[in-house]
Amino acid sequence: xxxxxxxxxxxxxxxxxxxxxxxxxxxxxxxxxxxxxxxxxxxxxxxxxxxxxxxxxxxxxxxxxxxxxxxxxxxxxxxxxxxxxxxxxxxxxxxxxxxxxxxxxxxxxxxxxxxxxxxxxxxxxxxxxxxxxxxxxxxxxxxxxxxxxxxxxxxxxxxxxxxxxxxxxxxxxxxxxxxxxxxxxxxxxxxxxxxxxxxxxxxxxxxxxxxxxxxxxxxxxxxxxxxxxxxxxxxxxxxxxxxxxxxxxxxxxxxxxxxxxxxxxxxxxxxxxxxxxxxxxxxxxxxxxxxxxxxxxxxxxxxxxxx
Amino acid sequence: xxxxxxxxxxxxxxxxxxxxxxxxxxxxxxxxxxxxxxxxxxxxxxxxxxxxxxxxxxxxxxxxxxxxxxxxxxxxxxxxxxxxxxxxxxxxxxxxxxxxxxxxxxxxxxxxxxxxxxxxxxxxxxxxxxxxxxxxxxxxxxxxxxxxxxxxxxxxxxxxxxxxxxxxxxxxxxxxxxxxxxxxxxxxxxxxxxxxxxxxxxxxxxxxxxxxxxxxxxxxxxxxxxxxxxxxxxxxxxxxxxxxxxxxxxxxxxxxxxxxxxxxxxxxxxxxxxxxxxxxxxxxxxxxxxxxxxxxxxxxxxxxxxxxxxxxxxxxxxxxxxxxxxxxxxxxxxxxxxxxxxxxxxxxxxxxxxxxxxxxxxxxxxxxxxxxxxxxxxxxxxxxxxxxxxxxxxxxxxxxxxxxxxxxxxxxxxxxxxxxxxxxxxxxxxxxxxxxxxxxxxxx
Ligand code: SF4
Ligand code: SF4
Numbered sequence: 001x002x003x004x005x006x007x008x009x010x011x012x013x014x015x016x017x018x019x020x021x022x023x024x025x026x027x028x029x030x031x032x033x034x035x036x037x038x039x040x041x042x043x044x045x046x047x048x049x050x051x052x053x054x055x056x057x058x059x060x061x062x063x064x065x066x067x068x069x070x071x072x073x074x075x076x077x078x079x080x081x082x083x084x085x086x087x088x089x090x091x092x093x094x095x096x097x098x099x100x101x102x103x104x105x106x107x108x109x110x111x112x113x114x115x116x117x118x119x120x121x122x123x124x125x126x127x128x129x130x131x132x133x134x135x136x137x138x139x140x141x142x143x144x145x146x147x148x149x150x151x152x153x154x155x156x157x158x159x160x161x162x163x164x165x166x167x168x169x170x171x172x173x174x175x176x177x178x179x180x181x182x183x184x185x186x187x188x189x190x191x192x193x194x195x196x197x198x199x200x201x202x203x204x205x206x207x208x209x210x211x212x213x214x215x216x217x218x219x220x221x222x223x224x225x226x227x228x229x230x231x232x233x234x235x236x237x238x239x240x241x242x243x244x245x246x247x248x249x250x251x252x253x254x255x256x257x258x259x260x261x262x263x264x265x266x267x268x269x270x271x272x273x274x275x276x277x278x279x280x281x282x283x284x285x286x287x288x289x290x291x292x293x294x295x296x297x298x299x300x301x302x303x304x305x306x307x
Numbered sequence: 308x309x310x311x312x313x314x315x316x317x318x319x320x321x322x323x324x325x326x327x328x329x330x331x332x333x334x335x336x337x338x339x340x341x342x343x344x345x346x347x348x349x350x351x352x353x354x355x356x357x358x359x360x361x362x363x364x365x366x367x368x369x370x371x372x373x374x375x376x377x378x379x380x381x382x383x384x385x386x387x388x389x390x391x392x393x394x395x396x397x398x399x400x401x402x403x404x405x406x407x408x409x410x411x412x413x414x415x416x417x418x419x420x421x422x423x424x425x426x427x428x429x430x431x432x433x434x435x436x437x438x439x440x441x442x443x444x445x446x447x448x449x450x451x452x453x454x455x456x457x458x459x460x461x462x463x464x465x466x467x468x469x470x471x472x473x474x475x476x477x478x479x480x481x482x483x484x485x486x487x488x489x490x491x492x493x494x495x496x497x498x499x500x501x502x503x504x505x506x507x508x509x510x511x512x513x514x515x516x517x518x519x520x521x522x523x524x525x526x527x528x529x530x531x532x533x534x535x536x537x538x539x540x541x542x543x544x545x546x547x548x549x550x551x552x553x554x555x556x557x558x559x560x561x562x563x564x565x566x567x568x569x570x571x572x573x574x575x576x577x578x579x580x581x582x583x584x585x586x587x588x589x590x591x592x593x594x595x596x597x598x599x600x601x602x603x604x605x606x607x608x609x610x611x612x613x614x615x616x617x618x619x620x621x622x623x624x625x626x627x628x629x630x631x632x633x634x635x636x637x638x639x640x641x642x643x644x645x646x647x648x649x650x651x652x653x654x655x656x657x658x659x660x661x662x663x664x665x666x667x668x669x670x671x672x673x674x675x676x677x678x679x680x681x682x683x684x685x686x687x688x689x690x691x692x693x694x695x696x697x698x699x700x701x702x703x704x705x706x707x708x709x710x711x712x713x714x715x716x717x718x719x720x721x722x723x724x725x726x727x728x729x730x731x732x733x734x735x736x737x738x739x740x741x742x743x744x745x746x747x748x749x750x751x
Contacts, residue, residue: 011643
């Protein structure tokens with residue numbers, strides 16, 4: 001055996017079965033129930049938008065990876081562009097023209113992800129960047145709630161216009177107006193339960209975000225359940241604030257990030273432009289992540305108190 | 308009873324089936340042994356024999372140097388062939404005394420210190436532990452007598468015997484606990500006598516039922532000694548994690564176990580202490596797990612210290628055709644070797660031979676900042692940030708994020724979905740920081 005080459009590698013010599021594509025597949029799987037809900041409530045239009053977004057994201061990703069001269073197949077294999085596509089679609093109204101949806105995907109992946117260096121280096125959540133771009137560029141398209149001749153305005157807008165509070169049951173189970181992924185809180189939560197079980201998302205982020213909204217609403221004498229289940233907050237709490245790449249790594253930093261975003265939601269909803277709370281709260285807090293991680297190091301094992 | 312454990316960490320696969328249900332096999336006397344002048348952090352010993360000398364097993368070959376140094380004793384009887392510079396473990400090389408076997412095993416070179424443990428003089432025990440060349444046999448190779456003599460004014464109230472054996476694949480400690488529970492308990496009593504500790508606790512994973520039962524039986528009628536069933540988590544066998552799990556005491560940052568009144572010793576170390584003190588037997592043999600899919604007959608073997616790895620692997624049926632990697636130690640902290648031409652030391656707990664297929668590490672992805680490395684680090688560190696700081700030589704940041712506290716357990720690299728070589732970079736970073744600090748100290 002002496003002439004046989006033995007492999008030299010650094011420890012550890014065994015690794016867990018989790019991989020980046022495995023994580024992304026888990027997220028996609030968790031999004032499936034909510035995709036069914038979108039298809040159920042909005043029919044074929046919803047599926048068209050979802051597929052368009054996925055396609056736009058994947059193709060854009062492939063072009064960027066190719067331009068960087070990296071192995072396209074290997075890098076697309078991580079599945080993150082598919083996740084971005086689905087999430088972007090979930091933030092769009094069912095009336096969104098397909099070209100607009102595609103543009104959102106192209107911009108999200110390009111400006112939200114690849115100008116920063118691609119997966120792992122982006123500061124902002126790409127899906128939310130895409131959505132924010134569309135909101136700014138095509139405000140009327142993004143608030144067109146007349147679908148199949150019926151108005152499907154989001155409960156928050158409905159409330160803003162008429163002070164009408166959608167029934168809790170509708171908020172929770174679905175059959176309410178809104179964006180594709182906003183309709184059925186219970187199916188989003190189902191996906192969330194799966195992600196928690198798989199250890200893919202951090203409960204601290206979801207709880208810190210949603211919990212802050214509830215507490216803040218209670219303090220201000222608003223209806224906490226309404227605030228929790230409307231405006232895509234559940235979608236945001238399960239799938240957006242928990243995006244690993246754009247949330248902090250440190251534990252303390254994660255709490256501050258999630259609670260900060262929760263506060264921003266309410267500030268925006270109550271004193272600002274009501275419907276955009278989730279979108280902007282997360283994008284704004286994304287920007288603070290490098291600072292939070294740098295200046296809020298965790299207390300380590302055996303450390304008594306901070307100097 | 309609820310299983311005790313520490314915070315964070317991970318669950319690693321066990322993979323201990325191959326050797327778990329076999330008895331320890333005794334090795335025959337090897338043709339040659341190679342005894343390094345230094346193992347562990349102490350100074351190299353000073354040889355007192357020369358080429359051609361006849362020596363008996365247990366005889367002193369080299370004298371201990373400095374406080375931390377340990378003597379070298381012949382592990383077999385035979386002729387001194389010389390002192391050579393040769394490859395030792397982990398790609399390092401150093402001086403080793405070579406002995407060619409000849410003659411019978413002989414009686415121990417040291418006298419027993421006494422019979423009744425409670426009459427033994429603590430200082431004499433500590434001296435004996437050093438004379439017998441005992442060091443941390445769990446892998447750390449820390450000189451045992453140093454642990455037993457904490458600084459003036461420190462009270463040790465508890466001695467913990469580490470039977471966690473949390474590295475996957477390895478079963479040598481488990482076998483020792485099953486086969487020699489009385490020796491372990493006696494060793495623990497001696498360690499308590501040496502340190503003045505009031506309590507002795509043997510920590511064993513809860514599912515190692517046979518080991519636990521045997522130890523409990525051996526400790527019957529000894530109110531100061533008990534076992535503690537631990538959860539199956541990695542790295543449960545790390546000293547700080549073990550103390551936290553059993554006593555809920557946290558060794559302060561940068562500190563050592565004595566600061567919380569505890570001394571921790573491995574189960575095999577406890578047996579070695581018992582043999583040195585009550586039998587006059589120096590540390591000449593140890594049990595090593597030879598296992599993995601690349602070896603024909605995985606087993607636990609009691610080997611003579613200094614036997615070449617190649618010979619030990621032959622005792623386990625030899626390498627398989629598909630063997631692709633040899634690891635000294637366990638799979639999570641062990642070090643891969645270029646070949647089998649190195650002698651096993653007193654701190655060698657395992658030889659893990661992986662097949663070529665298992666030998667390759669999985670492909671790396673970009674870090675997705677999932678924070679699993681943070682959430683699983685038993686020292687509550689931020690592995691990915693530390694690894695990045697290390698890569699870019701950001702010494703100040705490494706220090707600010709407490710890089711020196713890393714116990715190099717490898718949990719972070721193990722758990723990372725992007726398969727980043729985190730602990731490797733952190734170890735490099737620690738080295739860089741240490742070097743920089745030395746340089747600064749020199750300048751002042
Ligand atoms: S576990 Fe790996 S992928 Fe996750 S944050 Fe740590 S280094 Fe990055
Ligand atoms: S940073 Fe160090 S202590 Fe923490 S998991 Fe990694 S190797 Fe273990």
